[in-house]
Amino acid sequence: MSNQKLITICIPTYNRSDRVTNLIKTLLSFELNNEIEILVIDDYSSDNTFESLSQFSDVPNVSVYRNQQNLSFARTKLKYFNLCKTEFLVEVADDDYLLKDGLLELLDLLPKLDVDFLSTRWIDPDGSFHPGRGSDKVQDISLTNLRGVSEHAVGCVYRASIIRHSEKYILKRLDRDCALAFFWPQNILLCMAMLNNLTFVSCPILLGGYSQEGSAPSNFMDSNGNKYFSLTSAFNKYLGLKEFYEDMLEQFPESSLFDELTILSNSHNLSLYNSIDDALHMSDIIMGTNSLKGSLRVGSMRNFLNPFKFLKYFFRFMKAKLNTLRYK
Template structure:
């Protein structure tokens, strides 16, 4: 690499030689030298290593772990070893439109934000959306359980975050550590959503063909109710450690509680009816009964009420009741529309 790149496109990979080599070859069609394409191979057992050893391009940094460190840690290691001023994340199963890399560079050069994300699967370029440091960024850019491709960070700011120690020292199968990073970045500086059609997720058809390497059994999969409850409590504990006012923290909590409650009920039912998603995680599709949804709802609320969060029991009950009322009203409205 001849000079410090403006952006590093960080691609963590494991045993997807055909996908990752196609992705990288596509990106390298961009002719500029202001990018780094960093591939972190999590000790793949397929042809990944031999294929990358054949590529001669000083913009490519191929790094191979001596041993498999786990998919989640591999993602964040890829970001922190980046050499670019900004590091962009792209999963090996997704793709980047190389014709738009120039637009990304122009966009990020004129930016003073610490982090953000690119709209996925965008059809056309639109105006970016900015959020100020503190509450606006936390509320709009954190705890979203978003797909990680397209997320980007100011590399030096990312490397200094305390939450990275938690990520590398824990051995949890928690897939949304990026949301904790986003929250901590939010109190340090501005954020934005880049509306450029550059990042695209794998198709639903491809999703069903390829099995997830991150989750190996049903009890670990992020969209099951027990994991959604755990996810919400991790978010909440992180939220109340941030440098925000109590009123601001409570506003964010109401939002992420409602989102979590929806995820453990309505969204859970929808996912278990989706063949492509279930095939990807190697589970059977099935119908989720109304009784099961009610049980999931009660368990989610119960875990929240019993938690050690610095909130009164009355306030916790209030959030549970209001959130359930919103979900019921939305379900009635959608049924009447049909």
């Protein structure tokens, strides 16, 4: 069903009553109710989240749904793509924020572009732009850069109909407990859309960022208790992406992007070490520790690309090796 409004703000939430209600109140304070829809899906929260959301039941442009069981992020994401009645949707985490000026710029720009996905700028907790997100001017996104501009997909803009190219495949992977589909369904959704010749663009619009209160503690984990940035999830994501690229090479042999996809697949196959490196790095940032990443990075090939890192870890490596000679 079509809607004269252009954009729906989609907010999945779970056990974050205060955060999600504050976010909705902020969006309503923008006084853009005639331009945007707000769609909230409570993923069967065990607290009073759904009850708190009932205060918006009389607001015409706010729709609130509650899953009848906990579907987790990926299936909830598929649900709001199908519930969306506007041409485009913007996904927002319940602990992030959007900027009114950014929304106004977006409402002005979208009708001028024929796009299926738009990567906007996003603010990290330290006030800097999130790496890879957005660009200094409106420009095309390559398949190689696709994961970089969408890995943190919050604040990105999707044409709602884009889901038709990947929904069945994502559900099939979810049924097989695929970590890639569970934690990063946008990797699958966007790659399959691009292989179907849809249009992907980045732009300079600053749409929002992480909340000034800081990100809420993550309640995002799979059925085995593995969290979003855990080492196990990183390893399983590596395996999932490896299989996904192989599937896409088999499914799209005639694609104009086939050669680029082949190179991307080969590069990914060599990236296991770096995937573990990144997982430990993110874990230390989140936990405020310095457990294993320093030791691991002593042997990382990435050091050769950065002379300062190379010297730092080379001396650490040599010191450790020389010290072992004392006991030979």
